[in-house]
Amino acid sequence: MAATTDFKSLFLALRPLLLAPTRAKDRFGVMLRARHGVGKSQVVYQTSDNLYWDTQDQRLGYKSDDTYDTDNDRFVDYTMIERRASQMSEGDLLGIPSPEGFDVNGETASRFRPFEWLVRSCTEPCVLFLDELDRASQEVRQGFFEMADSRKLAGWHLHPGTVIFAACNGGLNGAQYQVSEMDPAELDRWTVFEVEPSVEDWLKWAEGNVDKVVWDFVNQTREHLEHTGDTEPNKVYPSRRSWDRLNAVLVSADLLNARGGFDAGVVFTLTNGFVGTEAAIAFVDFVKSYDRQVSLEDILDGGAFDKLNEWGITEHTAFVDKMEAAAVFTDELSDVRAKNLAELFCVHCPSEVAMKLWTALTGASEGEANVVKFYAQTVSDGKSVSAHLIDMLGTEDQ
Numbered sequence: 001m002a003a004t005t006d007f008k009s010l011f012l013a014l015r016p017l018l019l020a021p022t023r024a025k026d027r028f029g030v031m032l033r034a035r036h037g038v039g040k041s042q043v044v045y046q047t048s049d050n051l052y053w054d055t056q057d058q059r060l061g062y063k064s065d066d067t068y069d070t071d072n073d074r075f076v077d078y079t080m081i082e083r084r085a086s087q088m089s090e091g092d093l094l095g096i097p098s099p100e101g102f103d104v105n106g107e108t109a110s111r112f113r114p115f116e117w118l119v120r121s122c123t124e125p126c127v128l129f130l131d132e133l134d135r136a137s138q139e140v141r142q143g144f145f146e147m148a149d150s151r152k153l154a155g156w157h158l159h160p161g162t163v164i165f166a167a168c169n170g171g172l173n174g175a176q177y178q179v180s181e182m183d184p185a186e187l188d189r190w191t192v193f194e195v196e197p198s199v200e201d202w203l204k205w206a207e208g209n210v211d212k213v214v215w216d217f218v219n220q221t222r223e224h225l226e227h228t229g230d231t232e233p234n235k236v237y238p239s240r241r242s243w244d245r246l247n248a249v250l251v252s253a254d255l256l257n258a259r260g261g262f263d264a265g266v267v268f269t270l271t272n273g274f275v276g277t278e279a280a281i282a283f284v285d286f287v288k289s290y291d292r293q294v295s296l297e298d299i300l301d302g303g304a305f306d307k308l309n310e311w312g313i314t315e316h317t318a319f320v321d322k323m324e325a326a327a328v329f330t331d332e333l334s335d336v337r338a339k340n341l342a343e344l345f346c347v348h349c350p351s352e353v354a355m356k357l358w359t360a361l362t363g364a365s366e367g368e369a370n371v372v373k374f375y376a377q378t379v380s381d382g383k384s385v386s387a388h389l390i391d392m393l394g395t396e397d398q
Helices: 007-019 040-049 090-094 116-123 138-150 171-176 199-206 212-220 240-252 264-275 277-288 296-301 313-325 335-348 351-363 367-375 385-393
Strands: 029-033 051-054 059-062 075-077 079-084 102-104 107-109 126-131 163-168 190-194
Touching: 007 029, 007 040, 007 059, 007 190, 007 199, 029 040, 040 051, 040 079, 040 126, 040 163, 079 116, 090 138, 116 126, 138 163, 171 190, 199 212, 212 240, 212 277, 212 313, 240 264, 264 277, 296 313, 296 335, 313 351, 335 351, 335 367, 335 385, 351 367, 351 385, 367 385
Parallel strands: 029 163, 029 190, 079 126, 126 163
Antiparallel strands: 051 059, 051 075, 102 107
16 A cells, blocks of 8 residues: 655655756656545645745745745745646647737648646746646646646746646545546656645644634544545535634634524534534534533643543543643743643653653753753652653663
8 A cells, every 4th residue: 555644744745845956857746645625735825835936046945944035036936826627628728729820831820829827837936736637637637747747738838946736536545536547657747645634734734723612622532523434425524624614604603602602503503514414413512511621721720630530541632732732831831830730740641641741841942941840840649750750661760
């Protein structure tokens, strides 16, 4: 079975793939193959937003680099051009005949005038995004075969900075979709990534992009984020995209924080339409009891550890995820929070979750200062954090 990559690894791989080429002909097309609704288009748009073209050195760069200067005219932002390959015909590739004829060996001939998307791709640095390529007709795919292989189409040559992306539902998931197979010669013209994003990929993206209730629900009931198994005909299943769309409706209508009270019937009907019945039932039950959920403040500021009595590994893990999402460890911990965090770590967390908490703490931007304060704590059962950590690691205290 082919190897898959999550979004974190994909972004790391795209950087050298796009930056390394010094010759335009080595700027290979990128094909993303994955299930529907996982965020393939988001990857392309985010990449486009972060690119610039250096007109002086004729090279592509990332805006996150120190060399990028917004006030320097030599640095040009990328144009994003998206085309649904599944909706294109051969005429969309060739253009339309020009009314002006021209002479060829004494005979009048005609030229085809290309459409705007091709002219732009050939005259300025662009990210050309060909969505649903494996749903396109064979003739259209043959045209893009030439573009991916030789960076030209119908006599027009792509701008040296133009980057080509294609998105497909085929690949490892092809049996679930009405798509065309691609033979080895066609795939050989692309750099192909089989994308299988992790739940953490979505949770990281969703921070600040979806309501806290939706984020917490997905974090604590991860099986409802998306359906990855076989599908039944005409049945609605959840996807990352459908949760984002549902969130937009719920937030706009103020249905999660309505002043008149929570209307379970309306929320269920809407949720069922976006993500299906199983996820809708679980979500409504979750929202009904959300006011009884344990907040960060309950534990870190109030030390209300009695609320954790019924928790298992899943709830403890979700709470650590919630602390990371809220950037609890990014700033220096107060004395109260350091003490309560130590109590959580030593007394209440299962050992595997405690190690996850330790990793999150030490990996944060203020990790060193927080670790020193945290490591020095002694908790209610008389054990120190350092002794508890040593016990978990299975080593002897020297």
